[in-house]
Amino acid sequence: MIKDHDSIDVFIGVDVGKSDHHAVALNRAGKKLWDKSLPQDEAKLKTMIKVLSKHGRLLFVVDQPATIGALPVAVALASGIEVGYLPGLAMRRIADLHPGEAKTDARDALIIASAARTMPHTLRNVETADEQVAELTMLCGFNDDLTKEGTATSNRIRGLLTHIHPALERVIGKHLDHPAMLELLAKYPTPTALRRAGKARVETLLRKHAPRAFKRWVPELFEALDQQSVIVPGTEAAGTALAHQARSLAHNRAAQTDVLTLIQALVEAHPLHELLTSMPGVAIKTAARILTEVSGKDFASPGHLASYAGLAPVTWRSGTSIRGDHSSKKGNKVLKSALFLSAFASISSKDPASRIYYDKKRAQGKNHTQAVIALARRRCNVLFAMLRDGTIYDAAGQELAAA
Known part of the structure; x- marks a missing residue:
């Protein structure tokens, strides 16, 4: 909810875009004071704000306060203007009340400005971001992306292993969160490569990364290998993909560890x-x-x-x-x-x-x-x-x- 809505003189609705925005400004009577496209540029945004400030107190409302909308929001806040956010679902419902079915930046900006002028209860405040919270938001979003990528890569690895050697997948698949198994797949990605390496080399590799679990895993791996003697067509190609996927997943896990360490430090430093x-x-x-x-x-x-x-x-x-x-x-x-x-x-x-x-x-x-x-x-x-x-x-x- 926007505070002191009755004291606002000009309502600026901005439909944000990747390279260009469209802004529409209405006064309290609903008269258009501005209806132009402007680039994703600090100087142009400041010019618009300066021109409209002559008409009184401003309210700057966007449909996207983060990512592509971050710069307009930051410029408005730095200019001392109150900033609001119109959630997407609310905007779509309000759009149904306006005549026409066209979907243009100019129409969307007008809808945002009209909502800001006549329906203040639909708006959410956008306040000056706390630096720690802003960093947390960025890192948490990155961690979410890493988690999705990691899950997708893990599923691809398990799918490839199931295709070429189901018994081996049952042993390796459940331990993909451990760096030892990813090292093993990166170096010996096919059943043939594992057999050629032999127990001694596999033991040496796993001992380095899993000093306790390797004693249990090595017998399980070679017992699984013995359960299938035929070579499924496409095994060599799958091996190439498995080696790359294993390295990619290992990198993903390392990145997640780094990000979570930063998140923990920021949370522990926060007053709450x-x-x-x-x-x-x-x-x-x-x-x-x-x-x-x-x-x-x-x-x-x-x-x-x-x-x-x-x-x-x-x-x-x-x-x-x-x-x-x-x-x-x-x-x-x-x-x-x-x-x-x-x-x-x-x-x-x-x-x-x-x-x-x-x-x-x-x-x-x-x-x-x-x-x-x-x-x-x-x-x-x-x-x-x-x-x-x-x-x-x-x-x-x-x-x-x-x-």
């Missing part, structure tokens, strides 16, 4: 570190996600936070024929996932409050997933109070509340 991690089920990764998704946002109530995270139940009702509460399919999916997983982890933690509440919901007939979602929703109340009051988690108080 002790507060967030005092909550059962919240470790470094979850704390990082809470910081990136919640910092700088103003939530009026625990329900507002839960709704933003997509954890607030949604009632579906049509007369007397359809009734029921269902979990929302909207909201911030990154935050929802983090809060759901932390709630799940808290069930088996040393804090009994989560387990008591979870068991209570199961006793009411909810299945496992529903009970965890209900627990995550309840923990939104606790998190909201902790952030509002600046207090750490009170285990004793929560246990009494959950009973």
